[in-house]
Amino acid sequence: MGLETGSIRIGVIGGGQLARMMVPPAIHLGLRISVLAETEGSSAERAADVVGDYRDPETVYAFADTVDVVTFDHEHVPQEILHELERRGVAVHPRPGALQFAQDKILMREKLGELGVPVPAWAAVSDAAELQRFITEHGGRAVVKTARGGYDGKGVRVVSDAAEVRDWFTALAEDGHGGQLLVEELVDFTRELSQLVARRPSGETRTWPVVETIQRDGVCAEVIAPAPVATPATLDEAARIGAIVAAGVEVTGVLAVEMFETRDGRVLVNELAMRPHNSGHFSIEGSVTSQFEQHLRAxxxxxxxxxxxxxxAAVMVNVLGGPAEGPMPVRYAAALAAHPEAKIHSYDKQPRPGRKVGHVTVVGDDLAAVRAAAQAAAAAFD
Amino acid sequence: MGLETGSIRIGVIGGGQLARMMVPPAIHLGLRISVLAETEGSSAERAADVVGDYRDPETVYAFADTVDVVTFDHEHVPQEILHELERRGVAVHPRPGALQFAQDKILMREKLGELGVPVPAWAAVSDAAELQRFITEHGGRAVVKTARGGYDGKGVRVVSDAAEVRDWFTALAEDGHGGQLLVEELVDFTRELSQLVARRPSGETRTWPVVETIQRDGVCAEVIAPAPVATPATLDEAARIGAIVAAGVEVTGVLAVEMFETRDGRVLVNELAMRPHNSGHFSIEGSVTSQFEQHLRAxxxxxxxxxxxxxxAAVMVNVLGGPAEGPMPVRYAAALAAHPEAKIHSYDKQPRPGRKVGHVTVVGDDLAAVRAAAQAAAAAFD
Structure with missing residues (x-):
């Protein structure tokens, strides 16, 4: 690992804002970091030593030869490439055997079932008739998800009729599940929670306080840390579930377990992410160790x-870029002058409607004041 | 400045740890940063787009052409080059008219006198006889400093006989002061303080809490924030002096005013630095806005x-590299395991005896506990 001879070299596949935000703690810790980015001008450009396609095996193998450990900004690297890296003796974290559960929602649901973790009622359905039966049995509406490739509301539809996802059955007929879709009950939740966990290969595990995530149009808009839940039992249950999942899937690095708190007081797992996660951005200023530093350490x-x-209290508000604004720095002077206590993060990305181009975090003693300040500072970029 | 069209590009002359520690906040703020480093493999290598000699005018002018504003990791860029940059329309901060007072201790003492700021008794002496007279008049011992080029105890000698600096008179006969040396009374101080101030071209100024700096062998060993002084009047006086100096020299960027608290309760200015300073490293975790972020903003x-x-409370302890240790990461596993609350910073430099290769900061509620933790974590690298 280089520990005995000098700096550890970490290679990150993917050049988005998650890779970008790994660079500051790498600099502070004296770790060397390089990034395999998809395009020139990506968010992690600072560290983008290599530009190339993560789906091209030879590109990935050549990149891996230059580092001591390979990790990820996203979960899209194909399993075949990950397994071949391990066959070649490359340290890959999280390992492919863990990452598959973040890559495939049907495998994830099966695994969570094995682990005895509470999840919404679900089924893997192969055709419209099976799907319609599930919808009918679960109140006439349900959530349908593609097993692979979805994030930030993509690959997710709330439907009342199986015909609404007929295109997906057709398009996915050739995939690993033979066209199967995941269907889940529409959960009557009071809030969404996220439990971040970091786990080392040795098994050492640390958890952050459970946070509340507030979504708008299927995209994370705001994160409140710690989550202002109704009862401490909810926090304990979320932390218990996070620990079971981290150990059960043998994740290495940061794991985010997104959960629903239901109206009847249960906690159900919604999604898993095996990398630093939007629900953990608050930790840059809000925690002694940020999720980005912890991921590198893990x-x-x-x-x-x-x-x-x-x-x-810490509150993070995403800046979602509209089309006419130009990059975030256009509004910097006004936002910084009005909110000297706000920590403003720009991902140096060109704005597009709804695109995450940055975030704002405020930390302090009083949640209401902190939240108002974070919202006001982020609104300067609307 | 690019504010209206995209990211601001900041060029830093000098590739040491100060430039290195400007990179993380530049990434977070979405500013583009590049560094003119002296050598390959410098501490700020991550951002070292250009390697070249800062004393070579054409190298500096070519570098300046690629950025919106030029700033510094050190104060050694010659005045002629700085003035020519300004003649060419380059934004240079701090400006040469301010920077001269950090480059030349005799000019600095003259300026502080003009500003009415309390300083130790001093003289600019041209030969051994003048120096001996000062020594005799000030208790038989005095501090002699070269006007230029000193830092971390270099260019500073405590002497009781003028003959002890005969080599300096000879060597400096050709410099701007015709061989003059600065001599100062040996101040009977209870502690050393540092006041960090940031100032924008517009004049907006912000100060951090006054800190105590603890030197060993003329090198900063430890910084305690805020300074545990005997009376609040000392803090007020230090802050007052910092504000007078910042406005009086019209600094832009971060200014560190190093001061003595004397046994009889006065505060005297010792040195000025016009850049982020070792006494402000605590602010990375200990302040809402770190000195590095603030310098970029300014x-x-x-x-x-x-x-x-x-x-x-925040305490920073420097890691001073001994010869037999190897780079800091060699000791990482033990230090991180024993001190999960410590923030360990490695500058990715090869160790040399007494060389600053990193630092450790601990932040918390109880100064005694925080200090013990920071010292213990840093000692892991001894």
Missing amino acids: VADLPLGDTRMTAP | VADLPLGDTRMTAP
């Missing part, structure tokens, strides 16, 4: 850091 | 951030 198999909050 | 003429502490 994949480099270094001891994990303290995850306590640095203040009683 | 030199880019963006509004300044909140400088409040994130916790009641």
